[in-house]
Amino acid sequence: MAEIIRMPLMSDTMEEGNIVGWLKEVGDTVESGDTLAEVETDKATMELDTYVNGVLLHIAVKEGPVPVDGVIAVIGEKGEDWKAALEAEEASKGGSSDKPAEEVAAEPEAAAPQQAEPVAASAETSSNGRIKASPLAKSMAREAGIDISTIKGSGDSGRIVKRDVEAAIQQGGAAPAGKPQPVPQNLPAPVFIQPGTEGGYEDVPLSQMRKVIARRLGESKFSAPHFYLTIEIDMAEAMKARKQINEMIAPAKISFNDLIVKAAAGALRMHPAVNSSWLEDKIRINHDVNIGVAVAVPDGLLVPVIRHTDRKTLTQINSEVKTLAGKAKERKLQPEEMQGNTFTISNLGMFGIEEFTAIINPPDACIMAVGGIIQKPVVKDGNIVVGHRMKVTLSCDHRVVDGAVGSEFLLTFKALLENPVRLLA
Numbered sequence: 001m002a003e004i005i006r007m008p009l010m011s012d013t014m015e016e017g018n019i020v021g022w023l024k025e026v027g028d029t030v031e032s033g034d035t036l037a038e039v040e041t042d043k044a045t046m047e048l049d050t051y052v053n054g055v056l057l058h059i060a061v062k063e064g065p066v067p068v069d070g071v072i073a074v075i076g077e078k079g080e081d082w083k084a085a086l087e088a089e090e091a092s093k094g095g096s097s098d099k100p101a102e103e104v105a106a107e108p109e110a111a112a113p114q115q116a117e118p119v120a121a122s123a124e125t126s127s128n129g130r131i132k133a134s135p136l137a138k139s140m141a142r143e144a145g146i147d148i149s150t151i152k153g154s155g156d157s158g159r160i161v162k163r164d165v166e167a168a169i170q171q172g173g174a175a176p177a178g179k180p181q182p183v184p185q186n187l188p189a190p191v192f193i194q195p196g197t198e199g200g201y202e203d204v205p206l207s208q209m210r211k212v213i214a215r216r217l218g219e220s221k222f223s224a225p226h227f228y229l230t231i232e233i234d235m236a237e238a239m240k241a242r243k244q245i246n247e248m249i250a251p252a253k254i255s256f257n258d259l260i261v262k263a264a265a266g267a268l269r270m271h272p273a274v275n276s277s278w279l280e281d282k283i284r285i286n287h288d289v290n291i292g293v294a295v296a297v298p299d300g301l302l303v304p305v306i307r308h309t310d311r312k313t314l315t316q317i318n319s320e321v322k323t324l325a326g327k328a329k330e331r332k333l334q335p336e337e338m339q340g341n342t343f344t345i346s347n348l349g350m351f352g353i354e355e356f357t358a359i360i361n362p363p364d365a366c367i368m369a370v371g372g373i374i375q376k377p378v379v380k381d382g383n384i385v386v387g388h389r390m391k392v393t394l395s396c397d398h399r400v401v402d403g404a405v406g407s408e409f410l411l412t413f414k415a416l417l418e419n420p421v422r423l424l425a
Contacts, residue, residue, distance in 0.1 A: 002076030002085035057082040133160035241420035263416040265309035292341035365400035
């Protein structure tokens with residue numbers, strides 16, 4: 001009997017999935033565990049695997065958004081009436097299908113063939129001249145600046161899949177001479193306006209990630225009463241300590257952000273009220289210190305979580321942040337790697353930002369916005385000298401954290417960075 005394949009819930013905040021492309025076509029034989037399609041969720045692009053054996057009889061949505069539990073395909077025996085299966089499913093639920101019956105009946109079974117692309121001798125091609133590659137593989141190759149026609153595919157019938165592009169990146173693949181390099185992933189592509197034009201604009205469709213960012217941060221900003229506390233920190237000793245640590249533990253290189261994360265973890269352990277969450281009918285004081293580190297990606301912002309941050313050394317924090325940040329930029333983070341945060345840090349110092357405020361990342365009660373280390377004249381022992389100062393701003397949910405509590409936390413955080421030997425204890 002034909003099986004209706006529906007959009008699964010792939011993350012805790014997912015409301016719909018955006019089908020990027022199909023790896024199987026109508027008429028293909030599929031087995032349990034085969035990847036059917038690639039789906040963009042609010043947090044990552046993930047592979048959608050089938051759990052049944054049979055023939056792919058029908059693709060309900062070729063590309064685009066589908067709500068969770070919406071029909072996306074039908075799998076059954078060859079020649080089976082998939083329309084009857086959909087009608088039976090509709091009748092059993094007593095509701096309407098995702099599409100009108102006329103639209104379903106009229107829908108073509110296969111997508112129109114795409115235009116042929118230039119093909120290199122090393123790439124497997126289909127009968128119409130197209131390079132056989134999954135949409136995700138094409139996207140990854142494009143972002144890495146690799147000519148996908150130079151990659152040998154290991155998928156079905158020589159199809160180039162994600163693991164092939166990953167292998168090419170690890171082997172140092174680069175764009176052929178004369179081709180432009182991609183825009184860095186953490187910066188938006190520049191928009192050029194032709195001189196002399198008027199009234200021009202470009203509408204950019206919302207990604208699943210951007211939709212969730214808009215919804216969650218809108219809810220946070222307008223439901224949680226924010227207030228802000230800013231403090232300036234003398235980073236001279238932290239700079240000396242970082243240099244000494246890096247000289248001792250080369251080739252690992254501790255960053256200022258690693259010191260900030262470690263200091264925040266220590267301060268949270270001493271001020272548990274800041275390591276809390278608002279749960280409408282109660283306040284939860286978290287015993288674990290799990291710090292989320294905001295990472296900029298092309299579509300917005302992802303927040304991988306460093307679990308038990310207060311128990312980890314600087315080198316462990318450095319390694320974990322690098323690994324998770326790399327996965328975030330490649331959209332490979334798993335849902336469990338972005339859950340369980342009790343506090344968040346957003347650092348824009350590397351962009352030359354001196355000071356800013358951030359919107360609280362639910363369910364946290366606070367988020368810390370970190371600016372850059374700035375050289376400025378300061379008074380020390382009655383003399384004006386060159387100082388290295390950094391400003392941080394703590395955004396607090398006033399339902400959970402009062403001004404005095406937030407201020408005490410910042411004073412402890414400041415003391416740890418100005419006496420960084422305490423971070424090694």
